[in-house]
Amino acid sequence: MKTVNALYHQTASAIDEELEWIEASKTDPKQFGPLYRKYYTDIFRYIWKRVGEEELAATLVSNVFVKALQSIHKYTYRGVPFSAWLYQIARNEINLFHRANQRSRTVTMETYQLKEVVSEMNEDDNEENLQLLLNGLEHLQPEELELLEMRYFEKRSFKEVSEILQIKEGTAKVKMHRIIQKLKDLILNV
Missing domain, CATH: 1.10.1740.10 (RNA polymerase sigma factor, region 2, helix turn helix motif)
Structure with missing residues (x-):
């Protein structure tokens, strides 16, 4: 084996x-x-x-x-x-x-998971930023939301995410970095 x-x-x-x-x-x-x-x-x-x-x-x-x-x-x-x-x-x-x-997908998350994402953006996890993050999630493409969900809400490793999404591990990391930056930009530009 x-x-x-x-x-x-x-x-x-x-x-x-x-x-x-x-x-x-x-x-x-x-x-x-x-x-x-x-x-x-x-x-x-x-x-x-x-x-x-x-x-x-x-x-x-x-x-x-x-x-x-x-x-x-x-x-x-x-x-x-x-x-x-x-x-x-x-x-x-x-x-x-x-x-x-022709239905949109559902996303289930807990407050502590949102706080982890806000923390990854190097922002305070106060109520205002959590709400801004929630609003920012609505601006993500389904593929971006799926990657964020797997990584932060389901706690999957990049290797596991890459296998599920059938992409290279490095690609998953780059995409995740871009998603976090996109969310950070959305929060800061409100």
């Missing part, structure tokens, strides 16, 4: 076990169960935060796991947990849904 350099949210032994499940699933779909049980709740939350409806999230998460099972033979380990691949599929399902239904 392959040992992992960057563990993200798992131990090396957990990822090794996961790789065994993946390989078993490639020849026997019944072996997909442990992967489904391990990631169902996380993928459900990820989708629910972006669509805002529990029943819709349940439908989309079902689509994610059906597609994952159908495509498991294409999966290749890239040094990150299997969940990054599932998040890619989930992201695609969410985008397909929004395009088909």
Whole structure:
């Protein structure tokens, strides 16, 4: 089995076990169960935060796991947990849904998460700046909002974000820097 350099949210032994499940699933779909049980709740939350409806999230998460099972033979380990691949599929399902239904996505965040973003901008996390940040979020493109959300609200590493978004890690860092600068400019120019 392959040992992992960057563990993200798992131990090396957990990822090794996961790789065994993946390989078993490639020849026997019944072996997909442990992967489904391990990631169902996380993928459900990820989708629910972006669509805002529990029943819709349940439908989309079902689509994610059906597609994952159908495509498991294409999966290749890239040094990150299997969940990054599932998040890619989930992201695609969410985008397909929004395009088909011409709906905007939902963003869920807590005050402490907003304070972290304001702090990253080297600004005071007072109520006025938090409100200005909230207003500034409305000016971000969906892709920018998604990157901000993954990095600050979901606490994903740049490597994990880059895997989910299918971009280079350096590109994710540059884009994140530009988003923070854009928000800072919006706050300062009000």
